[in-house]
Amino acid sequence: MSTFNTADPALLHDRADAPGLASRLAQLPLIWKLLSVALFALAWELAGRSGFNFSFPTFSATVTAFWEMVVDGSMGMAYLRTLEPLLIGLAFSLVVGITMGVAMGLREDVEWLALPIFIVMQAAPMAALIPLVTFIYGISITAKVIAVVMLAMPVITINSYKAVRNVPGSLVSMCHSFMGSRPKQIWYVVIPAASPMMFAGLRLGVAEGFSGVVLAELLITPTGIGDLITFHRSVANFAHMYATIASIVLFAVIAVGLLQWVETLLFRPEKRSVK
Amino acid sequence: MTINGHKLPKMAALVVWLIIWEIVGQFDLLMLFPPFSSVLMAMGEVVTSRSFGNAVWITLSCYAMGMALALVVGITIGILMGLFKPVDNMLNMWVNVFLSAPLSALVPIFMILFGLGTPTVVVTVFMFAVWIIVLDTRAGVQNISPSLIEMSHSFGANRFERARIVLLAALPEILAGIRLGMVRGVKGVVIGQLLVSIIGVGALFALYQQNFLMSHFWALIVLLFTFALTMADLIGRLEKRIEYYAHVRS
Amino acid sequence: MKIATPDTLEKGASPVGASNKIIEVKGVSKVYGTEVVALNDINLDFQAGQLTSLLGPSGCGKTTLLKIIAGLLPATQGEVLVNGKKIAGPGPERAFVFQDFALLPWASVLDNAAFGLKMQGMGKTEREEIANHYVREVGLDGFQKSYPHQLSGGMRQRVGLARALSVNADVLLMDEPFSAVDEQTRRKFQEDLIRLREVEKKTFIFVTHSIEEAVYVSDRIILLSPRPGRVSEIIDPDIPGDIGPDELRRNEVYLETVESIWHGIKKYVE
Numbered sequence: 001m002s003t004f005n006t007a008d009p010a011l012l013h014d015r016a017d018a019p020g021l022a023s024r025l026a027q028l029p030l031i032w033k034l035l036s037v038a039l040f041a042l043a044w045e046l047a048g049r050s051g052f053n054f055s056f057p058t059f060s061a062t063v064t065a066f067w068e069m070v071v072d073g074s075m076g077m078a079y080l081r082t083l084e085p086l087l088i089g090l091a092f093s094l095v096v097g098i099t100m101g102v103a104m105g106l107r108e109d110v111e112w113l114a115l116p117i118f119i120v121m122q123a124a125p126m127a128a129l130i131p132l133v134t135f136i137y138g139i140s141i142t143a144k145v146i147a148v149v150m151l152a153m154p155v156i157t158i159n160s161y162k163a164v165r166n167v168p169g170s171l172v173s174m175c176h177s178f179m180g181s182r183p184k185q186i187w188y189v190v191i192p193a194a195s196p197m198m199f200a201g202l203r204l205g206v207a208e209g210f211s212g213v214v215l216a217e218l219l220i221t222p223t224g225i226g227d228l229i230t231f232h233r234s235v236a237n238f239a240h241m242y243a244t245i246a247s248i249v250l251f252a253v254i255a256v257g258l259l260q261w262v263e264t265l266l267f268r269p270e271k272r273s274v275k
Numbered sequence: 276m277t278i279n280g281h282k283l284p285k286m287a288a289l290v291v292w293l294i295i296w297e298i299v300g301q302f303d304l305l306m307l308f309p310p311f312s313s314v315l316m317a318m319g320e321v322v323t324s325r326s327f328g329n330a331v332w333i334t335l336s337c338y339a340m341g342m343a344l345a346l347v348v349g350i351t352i353g354i355l356m357g358l359f360k361p362v363d364n365m366l367n368m369w370v371n372v373f374l375s376a377p378l379s380a381l382v383p384i385f386m387i388l389f390g391l392g393t394p395t396v397v398v399t400v401f402m403f404a405v406w407i408i409v410l411d412t413r414a415g416v417q418n419i420s421p422s423l424i425e426m427s428h429s430f431g432a433n434r435f436e437r438a439r440i441v442l443l444a445a446l447p448e449i450l451a452g453i454r455l456g457m458v459r460g461v462k463g464v465v466i467g468q469l470l471v472s473i474i475g476v477g478a479l480f481a482l483y484q485q486n487f488l489m490s491h492f493w494a495l496i497v498l499l500f501t502f503a504l505t506m507a508d509l510i511g512r513l514e515k516r517i518e519y520y521a522h523v524r525s
Numbered sequence: 526m527k528i529a530t531p532d533t534l535e536k537g538a539s540p541v542g543a544s545n546k547i548i549e550v551k552g553v554s555k556v557y558g559t560e561v562v563a564l565n566d567i568n569l570d571f572q573a574g575q576l577t578s579l580l581g582p583s584g585c586g587k588t589t590l591l592k593i594i595a596g597l598l599p600a601t602q603g604e605v606l607v608n609g610k611k612i613a614g615p616g617p618e619r620a621f622v623f624q625d626f627a628l629l630p631w632a633s634v635l636d637n638a639a640f641g642l643k644m645q646g647m648g649k650t651e652r653e654e655i656a657n658h659y660v661r662e663v664g665l666d667g668f669q670k671s672y673p674h675q676l677s678g679g680m681r682q683r684v685g686l687a688r689a690l691s692v693n694a695d696v697l698l699m700d701e702p703f704s705a706v707d708e709q710t711r712r713k714f715q716e717d718l719i720r721l722r723e724v725e726k727k728t729f730i731f732v733t734h735s736i737e738e739a740v741y742v743s744d745r746i747i748l749l750s751p752r753p754g755r756v757s758e759i760i761d762p763d764i765p766g767d768i769g770p771d772e773l774r775r776n777e778v779y780l781e782t783v784e785s786i787w788h789g790i791k792k793y794v795e
Contacts, residue, residue: 032364040369055387116288123458123507124500125465127379131480132492136307174627177597177615178641178692188643192631210377218379218470229383238387245384249376256375 057239066243074228075247082224082248085141086213089148093205097153098198101160105194106186115161121154127212130219139221144213147220151212152205159201163194196267203259210252309490314497317490321498326479330468333475334502337393338464341400345456349405350449353412354441363413370413373406378463382470392474396467403463404456411452415445446517454510461503547573547696547728548594552603555589555754562753563589567603569747569756573695576722576729578739578746582790586754587732588700594730595621595698607696617645620694624701626681628673634660635669637684641692652691659687664717679710696728703738715742716770736790740764740782741773748789758789 041059048058057065069075100118104111130147137143167190175185217226225248232240293311300310321327356363356370382399389395419441427440442449468477476495483492548571555564564586571577579587592598594605596615605612607619615621620641628637639656647655660669663683673681682702689697703711719742722729733739739746740762748758762782764773773779 029364033368036365036368039365053388113288113291116286117292120289120500120504124503125462127462127466127469128476128480128496128499131469131484132307132489132496135484135487135489135492168625168627170623170625170627171629173597174621174623175640175644177595177621178644178688179615179617180644184644188640189629192629207375207377211379214377214380215466215469218383225380229380233383233387242384245380248380249372252377253372253375 055236055238057242061239062242062246065237065239066247069228069240069243075244078224078228078244079251080224082213082217082226084224085144085148085216086209088141089145089212090152090206090209092145093149093153093156093209094202097156097201097205098160101157101162101198101201102164102186102191102194104157104161105164106190111161118154118157118161121150122158126150126154127215130215134220143220144216144223147216148209148212151215152209155208156198156201156205159204160194160198163197163201164190166197167193196263199259199263199267203256203263206259207252207256210248210255214248309493313490314493317488318494318497321479321491321494326482327495330475330479333393333396334464334468337396337467337475338400338460341397341463342404342457342460344397344401345404345408345460346453348401349408349452349456350412353409353449353452354416354445356409357413357416357419357445358441366409370406370409373402374410378402379466379470382467385467386471391471395471396464396475399467400460400463403466404460407459408449408452408456411448411455412445415448415452416441418448419444447514447520450510450514450517454507454514457506457510458503461499461506465499545573546570547608548730549606549609550590550594550603551606553590553593553600553605554602555586555593555598556601564593564600565753565755567754567756571696571728571730572745573728574726575744576718576731576742578743579730579732579749580734580736580739580746580786581749581754581757582751583734584751584754585749586751587734587749589754590749591698591700591730591732595619597621617692618695620689620692620697622682622685622689622697622699622702624704626673626678626685626705628681628684630673633670633672634665634676634684637673638687638691641688645692655693656687656691659690660684662690663687677710678706679714682706682714690725694727696730699729699731701732701734704734711738718742736783736786737774740779740786746786748786750790760786 044059044062048056048061066075100114104114104118129150133143133146133150137146171189171193172185175189180188214226217223218230222230225244228244229241232238232244296308296311299305299308300313352362352366356366378399381402382395385395385398385402389398423440423444424437427437432440465476468475469480471477472481476499479495480492483489483495548569550567550569550571553564553567554562556562567590579590581587589598593600596605596612596619607616629640632640635653635656638660639652642652642655657669660666663686665680665683665687668676668680673684676684682705685702703714706714715738718729731739731742743762746758746760746762747756748760749755750757760782762779764776764778764782768776
């Protein structure tokens, strides 16, 4: 890899050994990503054509199937059905999770009582509880919302808790020294200081939430995306099945990526750590 | 936390929650929770049933195989990505994609490709665990102070010794990644069996659900959760033992 | 050892007179748990308008005492009177300057300087005006919209100082305020502090572990010794006040005072 210092544009023009276009392009992260995707698509296409498994579609077949479903509206409808429990579940997880996390971070008694439960929930396979939820709440949207909450809330809560605990004590002490009451300390110092890590928790929670809603749709009763997957599998439309799965994966990745972009925008790292 | 000057142990709150569980169950307050005592009694039946033994065997063997694969592949790729920029450029995007993707959505694909049996579960465990191992290994290798590598070079260490130094220097992060990977692996082995549904714990859960055996269901859940937490704790202890040099590396 | 004499007291005392005790520490003890005695029966008076240093080796309790006076820590025993009234926590007449600056990383210099006033409920325009005045006074004019991460350590401490000055407290409590900056900046700060004291006419209580710093800036030095924390000596440096900073550091009386204090402290360090 080139070790030329390409930071200074003035250096690039007159020097005989200035890097050419190719090596400069090679340093752009975007180029590598596009190359990576292109190779992946190529490998997929070849694997499909090789016929190693009758059910494995080619990349081109998958893309065509995806386009078909978009055009005939089934993709759109499915997403609308799936987004409903996802968004409700995430909203609930966010509100309750952050509140619980902050409460645990601020009060030792709440921490003692509630933290072990959330630690267990984060480490344990909560997915195992989904069939149980079905048992009680049937195949309703409530069951799916609960599934999302079960997977998303623990990580949001624990991150909020850690965020509050990591607030530098001297900042809170400073606010106290200037006659800031406890509510003011929490609102003007603790919450802003904890926000970056809480937002990171939200990002992780969203990823878990997607997992929860897909699991719910595959285990409880197929609706939305889960329905598309199960249906096309049952009629051996493998290209359509793969296309649906790829789309939900892509959707989740883009959603999380967007949150990460917002995160760096709002909480620029250099603003965060000052010492 | 302290009451009247006596310090309460940390996880003791769980005892309080178990008592609450018992009360909720006895008074039928929430349909979801039978009394904890009946869960304990059902546990005896669950553990001694033959299908449980089968389920345990499937769970443990798939977990072990999937994790072993994830460790070998994950650490190798992580080291390669940490040391060689071109590899990092090619693979970094995919690692991030798979870390934020809902991996459960991929299981139907595995089921078709690998059949409705244990291979699918092994692949699921692998896919759940490997990415965080790659990420943390890479971070560990990238955090190695360059002067450490220069030092080993200047003292004439051969290829294997330098590789060993790289491995040991990155070990704290690698172990952290393994711990997270093991937790994800447990989720993977459960989700895999749930979705395949005709084997292992998936089959057991289906059985209890169909026959409305709530206490048995919960007994199985408690056992699974305990397994998950024990795994996490074991690795946590290992991490603590090497923590002493984690801060002094640079 | 120099016991207080009338002419040395006059050097920094306010025109009100030598008997104006703005802070009285009466029988203050601080015990952690049942065994760790951080402070044992401290009895001190602080005169209005003076700059007093709390000096001593680590573990002598000087920061603990400062925080108790500030109202940030409760005393296990004893009381602190400010202007004759017993304190129960922080108050508007006392402002604290932190060793690690304690600036809000997400707020601008101006917002940080105005923070104390904001906590006291002052409106935005008014507090920004006052804060701006002090931001300029500490020499940070032009940096009002900058953020802490863009500033050097010395500049960050100035923001902390501006914040403390803005609330117009009678007493400024400073916890090793210059220990986290480099040597040159530190010397400049010490000179600035002396000048500031002339302008602002407030009372300063200053914790430091540097003997030179204490002798350089203080009207009075309170020497504390550790295990348990107690007052071992009170020193009033007899240094002429009208010589420049560089001559001051070479002045004989200054050097002798530093030496004698060092010998007094030595036995606790070894």
